[in-house]
Structure formats: C-alpha cells, structure tokens
Amino acid sequence: MDLADTTEQAAFRAQVRDFIAEHGAKAKAEETEGEALLSREVRAKTKGWRDALVASGWIAPAWPVEYGGAGLTATEQFILNEELAESGLSNVGGFGVMMFGPTLMIHGTDDQKREHLGKILRGEVVWCQGWSEPSAGSDLASLQTRAIREGDEYVLNGQKIWTSGAQHSDWMYMLARTDPDAPKHRGISLLMFPMDSSGVSVRPLINLANNHGFNEVFFEDVRVPVANRVGEENRGWYVGMTLTDYERSGIGNAVGTQRRLRGLLRTALDAPPEQTVLGRAGSGWRLAFTDRWIEAEIARLFSYLNITIRARNMVPNHEASMSKLFTSELNQRIAATTLRLYGLYGSMWDSRRSEAQSGKAAGGYLGAVSSTIAGGTSEVQRNIIATRGLGLPRG
Numbered sequence: 001m002d003l004a005d006t007t008e009q010a011a012f013r014a015q016v017r018d019f020i021a022e023h024g025a026k027a028k029a030e031e032t033e034g035e036a037l038l039s040r041e042v043r044a045k046t047k048g049w050r051d052a053l054v055a056s057g058w059i060a061p062a063w064p065v066e067y068g069g070a071g072l073t074a075t076e077q078f079i080l081n082e083e084l085a086e087s088g089l090s091n092v093g094g095f096g097v098m099m100f101g102p103t104l105m106i107h108g109t110d111d112q113k114r115e116h117l118g119k120i121l122r123g124e125v126v127w128c129q130g131w132s133e134p135s136a137g138s139d140l141a142s143l144q145t146r147a148i149r150e151g152d153e154y155v156l157n158g159q160k161i162w163t164s165g166a167q168h169s170d171w172m173y174m175l176a177r178t179d180p181d182a183p184k185h186r187g188i189s190l191l192m193f194p195m196d197s198s199g200v201s202v203r204p205l206i207n208l209a210n211n212h213g214f215n216e217v218f219f220e221d222v223r224v225p226v227a228n229r230v231g232e233e234n235r236g237w238y239v240g241m242t243l244t245d246y247e248r249s250g251i252g253n254a255v256g257t258q259r260r261l262r263g264l265l266r267t268a269l270d271a272p273p274e275q276t277v278l279g280r281a282g283s284g285w286r287l288a289f290t291d292r293w294i295e296a297e298i299a300r301l302f303s304y305l306n307i308t309i310r311a312r313n314m315v316p317n318h319e320a321s322m323s324k325l326f327t328s329e330l331n332q333r334i335a336a337t338t339l340r341l342y343g344l345y346g347s348m349w350d351s352r353r354s355e356a357q358s359g360k361a362a363g364g365y366l367g368a369v370s371s372t373i374a375g376g377t378s379e380v381q382r383n384i385i386a387t388r389g390l391g392l393p394r395g
C-alpha cells in the first residue's frame with residue numbers, strides 16, 4: 001500500500017507549510033501548551049495566530065464553510081494537524097471548536113447557532129464541559145445534578161468535577177437531570193450558561209504533577225433560561241453522545257508523537273553523557289527507545305484507519321477506541337522512557353538546573369498518568385472494543 005501523498009494532498013501540504021512559515025511565529029508555541037492555552041492572557045498573546053487561522057477557515061478545519069469553517073476532507077484535516085504538530089504549534093480551538101460547535105450545528109436552534117458559533121470561532125468565548133460528577137464518571141448517566149423547571153427557567157443545583165479549564169472559561173455546556181423519575185438515560189437535558197451566572201462557583205483541583213488543569217464546579221440555585229437548552233427536554237443524553245463521538249473521533253491522536261520521539265532522540269544524543277544512562281551497561285535504554293519508535297509507527301497507522309473511515313463518511317467507533325487506548329498508553333510509556341534516560345537525575349525537580357535535573361521529565365511522567373483516564377478510561381475503551389468491535393457479551 002502506498003501511503004505517500006497524492007498530488008492534491010502534496011499541494012495542500014505545501015500550502016499549509018507556506019501558511020505556517022508566514023504566520024507560525026505569532027503562535028509562540030512553547031508558551032501556549034496545555035491548559036494555559038485557554039487563559040485570557042495567552043489568548044490575547046496568540047490573537048494574531050488565531051486571526052490568521054480564522055481568516056483561512058483553518059481554526060475549524062472540519063466545520064462547513066457556511067459556519068466559517070474550511071470544510072476540509074478528513075485527510076486534509078490530518079495533513080493540517082500533522083504539519084501544525086510537526087512545527088510544534090498548538091491548536092487554539094479548544095472544546096468549542098472541537099466538540100461543542102459541531103454538536104450545536106446538529107442539535108441547536110437557529111438562534112443558538114447565530115449566538116454562539118461565530119464567538120467560538122473568533123475565540124471570544126471559551127467553553128468548558130460539565131459532564132463528570134463525584135459519583136458519575138464512566139457511568140455518566142448516573143449523574144445527579146438537578147435542573148428543576150420553573151416557568152421559562154431551570155433552577156440548577158449540584159456539582160461537577162474534573163472540569164478542565166473551568167477557571168478560564170466563559171461558558172459551560174453540561175448535562176443535568178430534568179426528570180428524576182425517568183429511566184436514567186431518559187431524564188437528562190443539555191444546558192448551557194455563562195460561568196459568571198449567579199450561584200456558580202469554581203474550586204481548583206491540583207493534579208499530581210502540581211498543575212491546575214481541572215476543577216470542581218458547584219451550582220447553587222443557578223437560573224438557566226429554557227432557551228439555553230440544546231435539543232429536547234430529557235433527550236440531552238443523545239445530544240451529549242453526539243458530542244462524545246466528536247471527542248473520541250479526534251483523528252489527531254498520533255500526530256506529534258513521532259516529533260516528541262525525535263526530540264527525545266536529540267536530547268539523548270546531546271545530553272552530557274554523565275547525566276544519562278545511555279551507553280551504560282544494562283540500562284536497556286536503547287532497546288526501550290526503539291520499542292517506542294516502532295509503537296509510534298503503529299499509532300500513526302491507527303490514525304490512518306480512522307481517517308479512512310471518516311473519508312467514507314462514516315463515524316469511527318471501536319476503531320477510535322483502539323486508537324485512543326493505544327496512543328494514550330503509548331504516551332505514558334514515552335514519558336517513562338524519557339524519565340529513565342536520566343537515571344536518578346530524572347527524579348530531581350529544580351528548574352534552575354540542567355534539562356536532566358529540571359523536573360521536566362518527572363513532570364511529564366506524572367502528567368501522563370491522566371491520559372488513560374481523560375475522555376474515557378482504558379477499561380471503558382476495552383469494553384467498547386470487546387462489545388461493539390468483537391461482539392463479545394457484556395460481563
């Protein structure tokens with residue numbers, strides 16, 4: 001099989017490279033990684049980059065042109081993601097562009113689309129996702145946050161947890177129980193409201209890598225207009241599942257992995273020999289690195305599988321789970337391999353010291369733990385592959 005670009009794909013790749021050469025510097029990539037990307041300060045700093053992406057439609061490559069997207073094919077989206085990752089540039093889209101906007105296009109009213117889609121594209125409004133609760137994660141349909149209807153408003157009470165970026169977000173979309181007597185999947189509605197609504201409070205959660213990425217969010221008599229419900233009352237589960245399909249079918253999973261490995265290879269070759277285990281008898285590091293290199297190739301093939309499915313206008317299902325499972329576990333192995341390069345130095349955490357002792361590797365190792373939990377745990381992905389992919393009975 002020939003995996004090389006076709007003539008049209010090669011021309012598109014060249015166009016993306018020209019764009020990056022012209023505008024890429026405005027992205028200040030190194031400063032804009034991770035959650036910080038959402039903060040108002042970084043949003044202001046990267047405005048030039050965002051504006052250039054918006055002007056080309058590439059801020060939302062998959063959105064139809066009528067909504068301000070680029071209407072790119074799945075393969076073109078992959079090429080765009082690949083080239084951005086290759087240049088170390090961040091995607092500034094966030095949840096709004098990736099998941100909520102496309103869901104609103106399907107389930108939203110004309111007024112809701114008019115109100116929100118443009119602001120999502122222009123980066124004027126950042127969204128967070130209120131799904132998980134203390135007793136509802138993998139079993140999300142058990143959620144207990146209540147929305148009781150009073151005239152043309154809902155009154156919201158309850159709590160969300162692990163809400164990424166809530167501290168930077170302007171609006172939240174979330175699932176709440178609107179009919180406690182209905183079977184659990186059928187009594188849920190999807191609501192949206194500004195984060196500065198009266199009765200909303202955000203409490204930080206610091207993860208084990210000492211980062212403030214997610215939060216608890218509490219609701220006390222928050223009043224949400226009925227006009228802010230997306231889809232029918234008590235049918236929110238199905239609206240939410242549309243959104244989850246977009247979350248899981250992210251075709252960019254493997255993009256960037258090979259770049260990270262090339263970076264690690266360079267570090268291994270350049271670092272002072274006394275600060276690494278490379279070449280030390282019995283370390284096995286070369287062999288471990290080689291395994292990671294091969295696994296990154298496999299991750300890329302999973303991406304190709306998902307793109308092929310999307311190019312046929314189908315939605316990847318257990319195939320997306322295979323890619324998510326493999327790539328997230330690979331990310332943890334890469335983080336462990338990175339840490340092991342430095343031997344005992346790797347567990348030092350002092351940013352004033354050398355790369356080996358700075359804590360970067362240790363932070364990366366701790367940070368990677370969450371990759372097999374976020375967006376559905378590895379066990380949940382294995383369940384999907386077993387039941388939907390292989391037809392095995394639930395058990």
Ligand SMILES: Cc1cc2nc3c(=O)[nH]c(=O)nc-3n(C[C@H](O)[C@H](O)[C@H](O)COP(=O)(O)OP(=O)(O)OC[C@H]3O[C@@H](n4cnc5c(N)ncnc54)[C@H](O)[C@@H]3O)c2cc1C
Nearest residue numbers: 129130131132137138162163164370373374375376377379
């Ligand atoms: C970095 C990060 C960011 C996140 N961001 C958000 C966000 O923005 N918004 C949001 O709403 N949530 C977010 N989450 C929450 C995430 O969706 C949940 O953590 C995840 O769905 C798991 O739920 P839980 O933590 O309640 O664990 P549980 O569901 O309680 O799972 C505990 C353990 O039991 C296992 N398990 C559960 N059910 C099964 C089963 N049926 N079969 C086999 N094993 C099972 C799980 O795999 C896990 O090992 C985020 C999580 C992380 C780590």
